[in-house]
Amino acid sequence: xxxxxxxxxxxxxxxxxxxxxxxxxxxxxxxxxxxxxxxxxxxxxxxxxxxxxxxxxxxxxxxxxxxxxxxxxxxxxxxxxxxxxxxxxxxxxxxxxxxxxxxxxxxxxxxxxxxxxxxxxxxxxxxxxxxxxxxxxxxxxxxxxxxxxxxxxxxxxxxxxxxxxxxxxxxxxxxxxxxxxxxxxxxxxxxxxxxxxxxxxxxxxxxxxxxxxxxxxxxxxxxxxxxxxxxxxxxxxxxxxxxxx
Amino acid sequence: xxxxxxxxxxxxxxxxxxxxxxxxxxxxxxxxxxxxxxxxxxxxxxxxxxxxxxxxxxxxxxxxxxxxxxxxxxxxxxxxxxxxxxxxxxxxxxxxxxxxxxxxxxxxxxxxxxxxxxxxxxxxxxxxxxxxxxxxxxxxxxxxxxxxxxxxxxxxxxxxxxxxxxxxxxxxxxxxxxxxxxxxxxxxxxxxxxxxxxxxxxxxxxxxxxxxxxxxxxxxxxxxxxxxxxxxxxxxxxxx
Numbered sequence: 040x041x042x043x044x045x046x047x048x049x050x051x052x053x054x055x056x057x058x059x060x061x062x063x064x065x066x067x068x069x070x071x072x073x074x075x076x077x078x079x080x081x082x083x084x085x086x087x088x089x090x091x092x093x094x095x096x097x098x099x100x101x102x103x104x105x106x107x108x109x110x111x112x113x114x115x116x117x118x119x120x121x122x123x124x125x126x127x128x129x130x131x132x133x134x135x136x137x138x139x140x141x142x143x144x145x146x147x148x149x150x151x152x153x154x155x156x157x158x159x160x161x162x163x164x165x166x167x168x169x170x171x172x173x174x175x176x177x178x179x180x181x182x183x184x185x186x187x188x189x190x191x192x193x194x195x196x197x198x199x200x201x202x203x204x205x206x207x208x209x210x211x212x213x214x215x216x217x218x219x220x221x222x223x224x225x226x227x228x229x230x231x232x233x234x235x236x237x238x239x240x241x242x243x244x245x246x247x248x249x250x251x252x253x254x255x256x257x258x259x260x261x262x263x264x265x266x267x268x269x270x271x272x273x274x275x276x277x278x279x280x281x282x283x284x
Numbered sequence: 285x286x287x288x289x290x291x292x293x294x295x296x297x298x299x300x301x302x303x304x305x306x307x308x309x310x311x312x313x314x315x316x317x318x319x320x321x322x323x324x325x326x327x328x329x330x331x332x333x334x335x336x337x338x339x340x341x342x343x344x345x346x347x348x349x350x351x352x353x354x355x356x357x358x359x360x361x362x363x364x365x366x367x368x369x370x371x372x373x374x375x376x377x378x379x380x381x382x383x384x385x386x387x388x389x390x391x392x393x394x395x396x397x398x399x400x401x402x403x404x405x406x407x408x409x410x411x412x413x414x415x416x417x418x419x420x421x422x423x424x425x426x427x428x429x430x431x432x433x434x435x436x437x438x439x440x441x442x443x444x445x446x447x448x449x450x451x452x453x454x455x456x457x458x459x460x461x462x463x464x465x466x467x468x469x470x471x472x473x474x475x476x477x478x479x480x481x482x483x484x485x486x487x488x489x490x491x492x493x494x495x496x497x498x499x500x501x502x503x504x505x506x507x508x509x510x511x512x513x514x515x516x517x518x519x520x521x522x523x524x
Binding site for chain 2: 198205
């Protein structure tokens with residue numbers, strides 16, 4: 040409760056500073072609208088914003104689920120096979136040198152103007168952090184546990200299933216926490232490049248028409264959504280995956 | 285099943301660097317042999333070689349069970365760290381071997397062994413809730429569950445306080461009776477209490493020393509055991 044109190048207090052201070060800035064400088068509302076105006080727009084345009092939020096949320100959640108699954112499978116495959124490590128890992132790291140942003144137009148071309156390209160974009164943004172965090176944890180299994188399992192007559196596959204994967208789940212959880220924060224970025228990039236729905240599209244549309252208050256309202260909804268998503272993922276990880284640490 | 289003895293003859297190197305000079309080490313069948321020596325002299329490496337998990341070390345020589353049957357699959361190892369998996373319950377840890385081999389765990393036997401080590405009440409708890417002595421007893425139950433004729437102990441009691449250590453030593457000696465035990469230890473007191481035979485591994489040689497009279501585990505206050513302990517410590521201190 041104390042933590043919640045401090046979050047609310049900090050938000051109030053930020054809002055007051057924002058309002059004071061608007062009042063003192065007298066900037067036009069299409070440059071920087073005050074928090075009161077943004078709150079008003081948030082309320083009056085709630086149906087519009089909610090409609091676009093649902094679209095973005097679907098993209099983010101689908102991308103998160105696919106990225107986590109694919110990242111998890113990749114990490115296990117890499118940890119299990121030295122050959123896979125030799126062949127795939129350099130490529131994986133090289134792929135990170137390509138800005139995902141730059142891929143957005145081509146993804147739109149390949150996967151269309153709709154939700155598909157945004158889901159793929161989200162997947163690409165979170166795939167590496169999930170794979171990397173889980174893979175590192177899989178490679179850090181205490182050798183003594185592996186030795187014990189070998190002495191008990193376990194095959195490498197069973198050591199993977201009963202020792203290495205369970206021991207690495209906290210690492211997978213840290214990857215998922217990062218993914219929860221990055222995933223909305225992926226969806227928004229996808230929407231900016233080409234979409235007719237979603238919060239990213241709404242923000243682009245609103246700022247293009249100098250409806251800066253609507254842009255800010257959508258931005259705040261996106262930020263709140265991201266914070267909530269992170270909180271849910273964090274809670275879930277704590278209740279399940281982290282217990283193995 | 286009668287437990288075979290172990291005979292290791294040869295020298296050991298790690299990455300081409302000599303670690304252990306040519307030695308002839310025997311652990312008598314069904315008896316408890318202690319291997320003493322300074323840190324870094326290669327005691328644990330010997331246990332890892334016998335376990336078949338010493339990928340890092342090469343033995344230039346021979347290693348056999350005295351009954352001529354290969355050692356593989358007949359050795360269990362219990363280390364200083366209890367190696368309990370924190371995400372499993374005590375019972376699941378004890379039956380880990382079966383799960384790792386893809387067979388059905390013998391729940392009845394696990395319950396009996398947990399009863400033997402005095403952990404029936406903790407069977408469904410997480411290892412995190414156990415004390416140091418309880419954790420080591422759970423590890424003992426897991427080792428016994430494997431039912432291997434040869435049991436290697438790598439300082440399994442060294443992290444315990446003196447009182448708990450004596451209790452767990454007695455329990456271990458009782459439950460491992462009839463198996464061939466080779467225990468690595470730093471502690472002359474432990475060697476004097478528990479051994480049928482005592483070996484000291486120095487940088488140049490492996491020396492056999494007589495065990496005190498009487499069947500192990502000997503009482504903690506037995507005079508001859510205490511004097512053997514003193515003699516062992518004096519000899520260990522004389523090593524470079």
